[in-house]
Amino acid sequence: MHLAAYIGRTLIRGVGLLVAVVLVTFVLVQASPIDPMEAYVTAENPVSQEQRDAIAAYWGLNDPPLERLEKWVSALAHGDMGTSMYYRQPVTEVIRVHFMNSLMLMAVAWILSGFFGFVLGVVAAAYQHTRVDKFIKVYCLLIASAPTFWIGLLILMVFAVWLGWFPLALGTPIGKEAAAVTLGDRLYHLVLPALTLSVTGISQIALHTRQKLIDVLNSDYAVFAAARGETKWQIVYHHGLRNILLPAVTLQFGSISELFGGSVLAETVFSYTGLGYVAVVAGTKLDLPLLLGIALCSGFFVFVGNLTANLLYPLIDPQIREGMTHE
Amino acid sequence: MANHDTAPVLDIQNLSVKFRMYDKGLRQSELQVISDINLNIKAGEIVAVAGSSGSGKSLLAHAVLGILPKNAMVSGSMKYCGTELTPAVQADLRGRDIALVPQSVSYLDPLKKVGPQVQGLYGTKEQQSQVFNRFELAEETAEKYPFQLSGGMARRILVSTAVISNAKLIIADEPTPGLNPEIAETTMKIFRDLADEGKAVMLITHDIDLAFLFADRIAVFYAGTTVEIAPVADFIRGGDALRHPYSRALWNALPQNGFKPIAGGQPYAGNLQGGCPYAARCSHCSTECTTAKTIKMQTVRGGEVRCCHAT
Numbered sequence: 001m002h003l004a005a006y007i008g009r010t011l012i013r014g015v016g017l018l019v020a021v022v023l024v025t026f027v028l029v030q031a032s033p034i035d036p037m038e039a040y041v042t043a044e045n046p047v048s049q050e051q052r053d054a055i056a057a058y059w060g061l062n063d064p065p066l067e068r069l070e071k072w073v074s075a076l077a078h079g080d081m082g083t084s085m086y087y088r089q090p091v092t093e094v095i096r097v098h099f100m101n102s103l104m105l106m107a108v109a110w111i112l113s114g115f116f117g118f119v120l121g122v123v124a125a126a127y128q129h130t131r132v133d134k135f136i137k138v139y140c141l142l143i144a145s146a147p148t149f150w151i152g153l154l155i156l157m158v159f160a161v162w163l164g165w166f167p168l169a170l171g172t173p174i175g176k177e178a179a180a181v182t183l184g185d186r187l188y189h190l191v192l193p194a195l196t197l198s199v200t201g202i203s204q205i206a207l208h209t210r211q212k213l214i215d216v217l218n219s220d221y222a223v224f225a226a227a228r229g230e231t232k233w234q235i236v237y238h239h240g241l242r243n244i245l246l247p248a249v250t251l252q253f254g255s256i257s258e259l260f261g262g263s264v265l266a267e268t269v270f271s272y273t274g275l276g277y278v279a280v281v282a283g284t285k286l287d288l289p290l291l292l293g294i295a296l297c298s299g300f301f302v303f304v305g306n307l308t309a310n311l312l313y314p315l316i317d318p319q320i321r322e323g324m325t326h327e
Numbered sequence: 328m329a330n331h332d333t334a335p336v337l338d339i340q341n342l343s344v345k346f347r348m349y350d351k352g353l354r355q356s357e358l359q360v361i362s363d364i365n366l367n368i369k370a371g372e373i374v375a376v377a378g379s380s381g382s383g384k385s386l387l388a389h390a391v392l393g394i395l396p397k398n399a400m401v402s403g404s405m406k407y408c409g410t411e412l413t414p415a416v417q418a419d420l421r422g423r424d425i426a427l428v429p430q431s432v433s434y435l436d437p438l439k440k441v442g443p444q445v446q447g448l449y450g451t452k453e454q455q456s457q458v459f460n461r462f463e464l465a466e467e468t469a470e471k472y473p474f475q476l477s478g479g480m481a482r483r484i485l486v487s488t489a490v491i492s493n494a495k496l497i498i499a500d501e502p503t504p505g506l507n508p509e510i511a512e513t514t515m516k517i518f519r520d521l522a523d524e525g526k527a528v529m530l531i532t533h534d535i536d537l538a539f540l541f542a543d544r545i546a547v548f549y550a551g552t553t554v555e556i557a558p559v560a561d562f563i564r565g566g567d568a569l570r571h572p573y574s575r576a577l578w579n580a581l582p583q584n585g586f587k588p589i590a591g592g593q594p595y596a597g598n599l600q601g602g603c604p605y606a607a608r609c610s611h612c613s614t615e616c617t618t619a620k621t622i623k624m625q626t627v628r629g630g631e632v633r634c635c636h637a638t
C-alpha cells in the first residue's frame with residue numbers, strides 16, 4: 001500500500017467523521033427540550049418581552065434550522081465559528097482559552113498513564129503467577145470498573161478536603177487577575193484532575209501490555225532466546241519491548257477519545273475550567289454555536305489521535321514499513 | 328574420531344518428561360510425553376534422532392537445554408561432559424556450550440533484523456560475516472527481517488545461530504527441510520565438519536537418507552521413547568541387520584527399498600498403557616509384549632533395542 005494513498009484515505013474518513021459529528025450535534029440540539037432563552041434568562045436578571053425578542057432575533061432562534069446550519073457552515077468556511085450565546089465571545093476565543101487548559105490536563109494524564117501503565121504491565125507479565133502480578137491485576141480491574149467521576153470524588157475528598165494539600169476547585173486561584181496567574185498556580189490546580197485521569201487511564205494500557213508481554217514470553221522466539229542464554233529480563237529487553245511497543249502505542253493514541261470523555265467528567269468534578277467544563281455549560285445552556293465548535297474540535301482532536309497511531313505503525317513495524325516502500 | 332577416554336559430551340539416563348495438564352475445572356492430570364530414554368553422544372559423533380511427528384524429538388532437545396514449558400516435569404539424569412545438567416548448569420551452558428538449531432522460523436524474533444539475531448548475546452559482527460560466508464548467505468541478508476527470508480535462507484540463518492556459538496554440543500532440530508538438495512548437503516557437511524572438529528551433534532531429522540550419509544549412529548524414536556539405537560551401517564544394510572520391527576518397517580518404507588507404508592498410526596501420548604508402544608502395529612506381537620510393565624533397552628549385536636523378541 002502506498003503511504004500517500006493511505007494518508008489520503010484516512011483524511012477522507014476523518015472529514016467524514018467531522019461532518020457526522022457536526023450533524024449529530026445539530027440534530028441533538030434541535031431535539032433538545034431545553035429552551036435556550038429560559039436557560040439564559042434567570043430569575044436574577046429578568047428581561048422584558050421586547051428584550052427577549054431582540055435576543056432571539058440576534059441569536060437567530062426564529063430562523064429555520066437548516067438556514068441556521070447553512071449560515072454556520074458558510075461562516076466556518078471563513079474560519080468563523082460564530083459567537084457563543086452564553087459567553088458572548090467568539091467561539092474560537094472561548095475554545096482556545098479552555099482548550100489550552102484541557103490540553104495541559106490531558107497531556108499530563110496521557111503521558112503519566114501511558115508510562116506507568118506500560119511499566120506496570122511489563123512488571124506484571126515478567127512476574128506472572130506471583131503476588132506482584134496478582135496485585136497489579138486486581139488494582140487494574142478495580143480501577144477499570146470504577147467510574148471516573150467516583151474516583152475523582154474520592155481523590156478530591158482525600159487530597160483536597162481531608163489533607164488540604166490541593167485546591168478544591170477551578171483551574172486558577174479564585175479572585176486572581178488572569179494575567180497574574182503563574183504557571184505554578186496552573187500546575188497546582190492541575191494535579192488532582194490529572195491524577196484522577198491518569199489513575200483511570202493506567203489500567204487499560206497496563207492490562208493490555210501485560211497480556212501482550214505474556215504472549216511474547218510464551219512465544220517460540222522467547223524460548224529460543226532462552227536457549228541462547230538470555231535471561232528473562234534480557235528477553236523482555238531485547239524482544240519483549242520491541243514486540244509490545246507497537247500495540248501499546250496504538251492503544252494509547254486510540255485511548256485519546258476515552259481520555260477526552262474522562263476529562264469532561266474530571267473537569268466537572270474538580271470544576272476545572274477546561275473544554276469539558278465548557279461543553280457541559282454549552283450543553284445545559286443550549287449554546288448552539290459553542291456546542292458545534294466543541295464537537296468539531298473534539299472530533300478533530302480524537303481523529304488526530306487515531307491518525308497518529310496509524311501513522312506510527314509503519315515507523316515501528318518493519319513488516320508494514322518494508323511493504324510500503326517496496327511496492 | 329570418537330574419544331572414548333573421556334565422558335560423553337551428552338549422557339542421558341532414564342529421562343522421562345511429563346506435562347501437568349489442567350483439565351476443565353481444577354482436576355489435574357499428567358501426560359507422559361517422553362519415557363525412559365537412554366542416549367549418549369560422544370565428542371566427534373553425529374547421532375541422528377529419527378521418528379515420526381509427535382514422537383517427542385523436539386521435547387528431548389528442549390529438555391536437554393532446560394527450556395521446556397513451566398508445566399513440564401523432568402526426571403532421570405542428563406550429564407554434559409560428566410556434569411549433571413541441573414537448571415542452573417543448563418542456564419550457564421545455554422548459548423555458549425550447548426546450542427540449539429530450532430525447528431522453524433517462528434523461533435526468530437519477527438521484529439529484529441537477522442544479523443543481530445545470529446550474533447545473539449555472545450557473537451560478534453565479524454563472526455556473523457564469516458558464518459554467512461560459510462553458508463553462502465549474502466552480507467545484506469543481515470539487514471533483513473525474518474519475514475523477508477525464503478525458506479532456505481531462514482533455515483541457514485537458524486543453523487548459523489548454532490555455528491557461531493562454538494558450542495561443544497549442537498542440537499539441530501530438523502535443520503534441512505525446505506533446503507534444496509545441494510544446500511541440504513552443504514549444511515550436513517558443515518555438521519560433519521563440526522563433529523570432526525570434536526563437537527557432538529544431535530541431529531533430529533525426518534530425512535533418514537541424509538542421516539545415512541552423515542551420521543554415525545541413528546536413534547529411532549517411537550511414541551516418546553527410543554526403540555533402537557544402532558550404528559548407521561546397520562540402517563544402510565537394513566533388514567536383518569536391524570533389531571526392532573519398527574526400524575525395519577521404517578527401512579522398508581524408504582523409496583529406494585520398496586516404499587512399503589507402515590499400516591496404522593503412532594499411539595497418542597495420553598493413550599499409552601504399559602507394554603510395548605508398538606504392539607498394535609507389530610506382526611511379532613505376543614502376550615509378553617503387552618503384559619510386560621515396561622520393556623527395557625537391551626544390547627543386541629552391538630546395538631540397543633527395546634523389544635522382547637529382538638535377536
Ligand SMILES: Nc1ncnc2c1ncn2[C@@H]1O[C@H](COP(=O)(O)OP(=O)(O)OP(=O)(O)O)[C@@H](O)[C@H]1O
Nearest residue numbers: 346358360379380381382383384385386387396596
Ligand atoms: N506443552 C505441551 N503440553 C502438552 N503436550 C505437549 C506439549 N508440547 C508437546 N506436546 C506433545 O508431546 C508430543 C511430542 O512433541 P514433539 O514436539 O517433541 O514432537 P516431534 O517429535 O518433535 O514432532 P515433529 O517431527 O512434528 O516436530 C506431541 O504429541 C505433542 O502433542
Ligand code: SF4
Nearest residue numbers: 603606609616634635
Ligand atoms: S516388544 Fe513385541 S510388540 Fe513390541 S516390537 Fe517387540 S515384538 Fe513387537
Ligand SMILES: [Mg+2]
Nearest residue numbers: 384385386430
Ligand atoms: Mg519437532
